[in-house]
């Protein structure tokens with residue numbers, strides 16, 4: 098690939114001048130691994146019901162040192178980009194847990210990341226799907242817009258609407274991000290079921306991509322796959338996704354149940370880059386050892 102094309106893709110992903118610098122040397126961007134499962138592992142909490150009682154994203158306010166430690170471990174492992182600890186940090190997601198400190202949680206997560214960020218690395222604001230059919234579209238858009246504005250205030254370089262699975266949710270999420278954080282690059286990634294052709298809730302990938310729509314002028318979108326699939330299965334799905342839309346550039350498989358070791362994870366990440374990915378990281382079950390192995394495999 099020519100430097101010119103690589104540069105264009107990196108600027109699409111991160112929208113910054115530094116992306117041009119990195120594009121001259123790097124084979125692809127290394128993202129972080131899981132944040133939630135790393136933080137939950139620290140005290141053995143399990144994800145779903147507990148998150149309602151004490152959301153993991155609230156740790157950025159309640160126990161910031163724990164979050165700072167995980168962020169720093171990913172940068173130390175060689176990640177170019179880390180995600181903020183803001184999964185579930187919208188007003189509509191925090192309300193059932195009795196939390197309304199939406200600004201403190203989002204701003205705190207971004208500022209903690211900036212404290213440990215080495216020069217020349219990036220921070221991406223993480224935004225999750227609501228899984229809330231009970232909420233109307235305006236509430237979802239408002240919630241995402243508010244979160245995006247706080248993340249932008251915290252100085253993130255881009256936003257990532259991740260683990261998307263439903264047309265209604267991705268449409269509302271994207272509208273909210275565009276309204277709340279004008280100008281920031283946006284990544285949208287989908288969680289697919291074992292078919293590799295539809296989301297975990299059974300929506301064809303083609304419909305989800307159509308719902309995302311074309312790029313905005315001056316603000317290209319980046320698409321990807323994250324969560325739900327192990328590396329080998331996600332590689333197959335990624336190839337199909339790229340045939341559907343060349344904007345698919347992100348690859349973030351899971352590594353859990355049963356565990357995928359760092360070496361196998363890194364080999365799949367390398368293969369994804371060979372198949373057109375430009376940003377590779379891990380989702381649930383991955384940790385700093387997976388990211389370090391990936392970084393070493395790209396050296």
Ligand SMILES: [Zn+2]
Pocket residue numbers: 323324325351380381
């Ligand atoms: Zn995941």
